[in-house]
Amino acid sequence: MSVMTANTQAAQPTPPSRKRNSLSKGKLPRWAVPATAAGAIIVGAAFSTLTGFSVATFAIYSAVLFVIAGTVLTSVVEGRRQGRNAMWTYLIYGAFLLALIPLASVLYTVLEKGLPGMNSHFLFSSMNGVTGAVDNQSVADGAPVIGGAYHALLGTLMITLWATLISVPVGMLTAVYLVEYGKNGVLAKAITFFVDVMTGIPSIVAGLFAAAFFGLLLGPNARMGIVAAVALSVLMIPTVVRSTEEMLKIVPNELREASYALGVRRWRTILKVVIPTAISGIASGVTLAIARVIGETAPILVTAGIASSINTNVFANWMSTLPTFIYYQILTPTSPTNIDPSVQRAWAAALLLILMVMALNLGARLIASLFAPKKGR
């Protein structure tokens, strides 16, 4: 290796010269942009202090100064086209940073307020038997908060699992029909239309639908986990259909034809060639659909009610999920006189929920790369 490099270097007719490349004439030197930024920050700080210092005005003044100075400098040295390029580059980066602010601040707030309440007691005990008196006592003693979200965590897992079990087969079969069989037929067009309509259904309406539907079947007050799962699958199915449809559509037709030409039937071709080729995209689409419904609150309240003890049976009795747990802890604190324990539990549950959604998103990427058709030798 090193011999090779030495040889190639020796073979170079002229060694690379250190003088400034004439092709880079009329360009700003590398340090110009950081220097402008530093200048903008200093002047921005000065302006901001004049009008009574605050972080917001400081950031705004510096950013505006930087964009103006950078643009003018580039225009003067490198020409108008480069100047405009610089301006738009800075503006786009600025928009990106602006978009990051809410995300970062949400994460920060949830971590700050949720971490104190996040411990194994919170994770593995329910609210069973935790009353206002218990909270008052622990506040008075300065003792750790009693009671946690174990029942809500289990409820979230069970209800989401059942919602997935319902919506994945329905959604995938619908997508297979649309792409492989329906083509542009009347039925396929109608289904596409209704899937589009379903995408826009407000989640509370989905909840009311499921509650009313089971109410008709089982009588009023038929509230249990499975009803909530049905409500969530009404919300999930259109997402699953859409993402599966897109994935099936990008499977090249040549693969289907290759399979037909080997004398393979249509349904086997779909099952063994088309779906395996698209499975990574389908799986990550499903995971994202789960992430979308896992935080739903309203449809759970009207279908599964609220519970403070552990219930792992989705076919009987009320159930809590993390979002409804948060909602109830904030809206009706366990102890109306000492709301701090409830607030702490709510934030810890919020942190847990965010972690779950993040895990799902990471899981989607993992699944996509695991199932992706293998490349290379």
Add this chain to the structure above:
Amino acid sequence: MAKRIDVKDLNVYYSKFLAVEDISINIEPKSVTAFIGPSGCGKSTFLRTLNRMHEVIPGGRVEGEVLLDGDDLYGPGVDPVTVRSQIGMVFQRPNPFPTMSIKDNVLAGVKLNGKKISRSDADSLVEKSLRGANLWNEVKDRLDKPGSGLSGGQQQRLCIARTIAVKPDVILMDEPCSALDPISTLAIEDLINELKSEFTVVIVTHNMQQAARVSDRTAFFNIAGTGKPGKLIEYNETAAIFSNPEQKATEDYVSGRFG
């Protein structure tokens, strides 16, 4: 088991559009037949009617008869799946299944159909088919690697191996070399010459020299103008088509005075 194909008065449609009109042609068993003609004259369309792949396209339909050793492919009650397992097809662009290893690609016709096959039978079928496609020596050490990791020419030979593994009577090839370099092309042409001893081969090509090199008989198709149907102009021994064609249009085309 090579079989003969006899086509009688075949019209091929895309919905209402008549793409190929009134073709009658007899293809001998254990021979190589080349289809040549200008772009858009319906060579691919006609070729795909020979194993009922045409009807996979929405609106695709035919009138007339295609006889495989006397049995009409389009007769009532004939299952296109049976037809396709007897008449295999190799496409213009190599299309190995991306989710499968080289070995599984060769076994695709068996495995996708859910047939049980013992491990030793599978191994010998893989070796026989890959040897038949002149690919065995290049891939025998990496049968479990994905088929998409091969070069274009190797992929095309893998597709040929996949086709001969289902032991068809006839192999149709639609411009099998058009995406390949000259060396891979020669490898495939040699292969076609060998396939002739066991199969009936029909090949579409734009390469006149290729048609002259590999085929026993050549069919020249032409089209009167855009929107008009393609027709079979002349069908004869390859030597006769290239040295002594009967039709003026054929002579113009093979001598390069066309379009």
